[in-house]
Amino acid sequence: MSKVMLIINPSSGKELGKKHAEFAEGTLAQRFTEVDVRFTEKELDATQFAKQAAQERYDAVVAMGGDGTVNEVITGIAEQDYRPTLGIVPLGTVNDLARALNIPTDPQEAISILEDAPSRPLDIGKYDDHYFMNVIAVGLIAEAVEEVSVEQKTSLGSVAYFIEGLKAFKDHSPYPIQLTATEKSFDGETPLLIISLTNSVGGFESFAKEARVDDGLLHVFIIKQLGFFDALQALPKLLTGGIADADQVDYFTTKEVRIDSKEHLPINADGDTAGHLPITVQVLSQHLTVFAPVSN
Numbered sequence: 426m427s428k429v430m431l432i433i434n435p436s437s438g439k440e441l442g443k444k445h446a447e448f449a450e451g452t453l454a455q456r457f458t459e460v461d462v463r464f465t466e467k468e469l470d471a472t473q474f475a476k477q478a479a480q481e482r483y484d485a486v487v488a489m490g491g492d493g494t495v496n497e498v499i500t501g502i503a504e505q506d507y508r509p510t511l512g513i514v515p516l517g518t519v520n521d522l523a524r525a526l527n528i529p530t531d532p533q534e535a536i537s538i539l540e541d542a543p544s545r546p547l548d549i550g551k552y553d554d555h556y557f558m559n560v561i562a563v564g565l566i567a568e569a570v571e572e573v574s575v576e577q578k579t580s581l582g583s584v585a586y587f588i589e590g591l592k593a594f595k596d597h598s599p600y601p602i603q604l605t606a607t608e609k610s611f612d613g614e615t616p617l618l619i620i621s622l623t624n625s626v627g628g629f630e631s632f633a634k635e636a637r638v639d640d641g642l643l644h645v646f647i648i649k650q651l652g653f654f655d656a657l658q659a660l661p662k663l664l665t666g667g668i669a670d671a672d673q674v675d676y677f678t679t680k681e682v683r684i685d686s687k688e689h690l691p692i693n694a695d696g697d698t699a700g701h702l703p704i705t706v707q708v709l710s711q712h713l714t715v716f717a718p719v720s721n
């Protein structure tokens with residue numbers, strides 16, 4: 426007897442959740458004896474469903490939705506002693522965790538893989554009582570997220586955020602940040618600070634090319650003051666080479682970092698605004714297991 430809970434956000438991405446539900450249920454039925462399908466109706470439903478799946482010792486919980494839905498599912502199981510294996514069917518715009526795990530961004534293909542994909546360990550991050558699976562950003566990205574319209578997001582995907590971010594570089598002075606970790610301290614100004622668990626940030630799969638999903642590390646990028654054209658020149662590196670070795674970037678890895686500011690700055694976690702500084706961010710090394718194709 427094996428049980429899986431399939432949690433679907435019907436509003437994610439292009440609202441394709443209902444269309445893919447039947448195929449997903451059928452595919453999971455090849456692997457598990459019982460498939461419990463739940464549709465979310467509002468914020469935190471996915472967290473509550475996933476928590477219940479952990480408490481009732483389901484073998485697996487599959488999140489079908491955008492990064493917000495996957496984050497909610499992870500939040501639901503992270504705190505539990507018994508944690509079901511996670512499955513992901515990406516329906517959103519960015520889908521960073523799916524990219525990092527080599528899970529196809531085509532929903533049908535991602536569903537097919539769940540029939541027999543092996544599981545592998547997965548790091549997640551924690552700050553205060555929040556969890557994240559991909560990225561924490563402080564600074565310009567928060568502005569960019571608010572400026573991007575739904576139409577831009579649908580037609581341009583992650584490039585829309587980059588364009589809005591570039592515009593914001595022109596209009597804003599950098600933010601005062603104090604950062605403290607065993608490996609490094611920083612007290613200065615930055616337009617953008619990024620802490621990543623995986624290689625894919627904002628849909629750019631080469632952003633943190635050193636990062637592995639189970640390396641037990643936070644990858645910290647402090648972008649130094651940039652002009653608009655410096656930022657534009659960084660684009661090829663973003664698309665292909667990774668930005669850790671760019672002149673305008675301070676990069677290090679750690680397991681825990683505290684970030685503070687004399688300003689009341691919002692933070693962005695996995696693409697959504699979530700709380701304010703100060704925060705202490707830590708990695709929970711290999712805290713979850715996740716179904717994913719055999720990685721390269």
Ligand SMILES: Nc1ncnc2c1ncn2[C@@H]1O[C@H](COP(=O)(O)OP(=O)(O)OP(=O)(O)O)[C@@H](O)[C@H]1O
Pocket residue numbers: 434435436437438439465466467468469470490491492493494495497516517518519520696
């Ligand atoms: N039935 C629903 N109708 C509207 N909103 C919902 C529903 N169920 C859940 N939600 C909310 O939708 C939020 C966003 O969902 P999600 O991130 O999965 O999709 P998305 O925004 O389209 O994806 P992406 O950000 O990758 O483009 C969830 O955090 C949740 O609060």
